[in-house]
Amino acid sequence: MVGLSRLGRKKNDDKRGYKMKRLLVFVCLGNRNRSPFAQFFFSKLIRERNKELAPKIRLSSYGFIPQKIKEKIAAMHIGLPDPFFGRPLASSTRTVLLKEGIAVPDRWKTKSLTPEVVKEADMIITMLPEQKTDLIDLYPEAVSKIFTIREISQWDGHLSWDKAFSYKRIPSDINYWDYVEENIDHVSTVLSEMKKMLIMAYPAIVDKLGLNHAERSHEQMGRLPKTL
Numbered sequence: 001m002v003g004l005s006r007l008g009r010k011k012n013d014d015k016r017g018y019k020m021k022r023l024l025v026f027v028c029l030g031n032r033n034r035s036p037f038a039q040f041f042f043s044k045l046i047r048e049r050n051k052e053l054a055p056k057i058r059l060s061s062y063g064f065i066p067q068k069i070k071e072k073i074a075a076m077h078i079g080l081p082d083p084f085f086g087r088p089l090a091s092s093t094r095t096v097l098l099k100e101g102i103a104v105p106d107r108w109k110t111k112s113l114t115p116e117v118v119k120e121a122d123m124i125i126t127m128l129p130e131q132k133t134d135l136i137d138l139y140p141e142a143v144s145k146i147f148t149i150r151e152i153s154q155w156d157g158h159l160s161w162d163k164a165f166s167y168k169r170i171p172s173d174i175n176y177w178d179y180v181e182e183n184i185d186h187v188s189t190v191l192s193e194m195k196k197m198l199i200m201a202y203p204a205i206v207d208k209l210g211l212n213h214a215e216r217s218h219e220q221m222g223r224l225p226k227t228l
Contacts, residue, residue: 021058022209023120026149027135028127030081031063031110032090032181034161035127037191038149040102042198042205049202056211062113066130078176085112092187100195118142123208125149125201127161145208149194152208153201160189 024042028035039061046053063085065073073080081087087110097104118124118139124146126132136143150159170186171179179186206212 021056022122022211023058023060024205024209025113025117025121025124026059026061026127027064027113027124027131028061029063029065029069030084030087030177030181031061031112032087033093033187034190034194035061035063036089036104036108036110037093037097037194038125038198040097040104041100041195042202044100044102045198045202053206053211057209060117062111062117064113064126064131064135066128066134068130069128076172076176078172081177085110090181090187092182092184093191095184096188096191115139121145122210123147123205125152125205147208149197149201152204153197154204155197155200159193160186 026035026038026042028038039059043054043059046057088106089104089108089110094104113135118135119142121142122145124135124142126135126146126148129148129150132146132148135146149155170176181187203212
């Protein structure tokens with residue numbers, strides 16, 4: 001009976017610890033390229049920068065199509081893959097992640113952002129300003145925790161996806177999704193930009209999640225003189 005009691009307490013402690021973790025959510029359109037790359041690369045970045053932060057943060061990623069993008073897709077008669085969610089990670093993204101030393105399980109599938117996730121998340125980072133706008137319209141109570149990747153990283157340069165629906169090299173027909181999700185040259189460029197922005201955004205993300213005290217402690221420990 002004592003063993004069962006201890007086991008019960010351990011499960012409750014585990015649940016409390018899980019809930020106490022900050023939930024960081026990345027959002028792109030289809031959850032096949034940018035947002036999963038951000039999820040897995042930022043997890044690696046945390047472990048490399050400060051291992052003490054790793055147990056304090058949960059990371060996840062989802063897809064969300066804002067109304068303006070839906071209208072552009074309809075106007076271009078591109079359509080959406082069917083099903084749009086529940087698909088595997090794009091092979092191009094998997095290739096880029098493997099080059100970073102990150103292996104994603106084959107069972108991983110894309111997911112659609114839900115109201116429950118928005119409510120639970122401590123911070124949501126969108127790839128597009130249209131996503132942020134729509135999410136704030138849908139969930140005004142979440143306005144303080146939704147940011148675009150451009151603003152959180154303070155990136156002021158060009159992004160290859162800024163004109164994803166008008167760039168001449170990208171096909172504006174039924175081949176659109178195959179190109180933007182699987183063309184290795186295009187995806188590698190997009191994710192290279194994403195990597196740079198995530199590195200730039202690291203301090204701001206840690207701060208917004210309320211974990212800068214742990215980061216400062218880690219830095220102070222690093223400055224302590226080594227004993228002989």
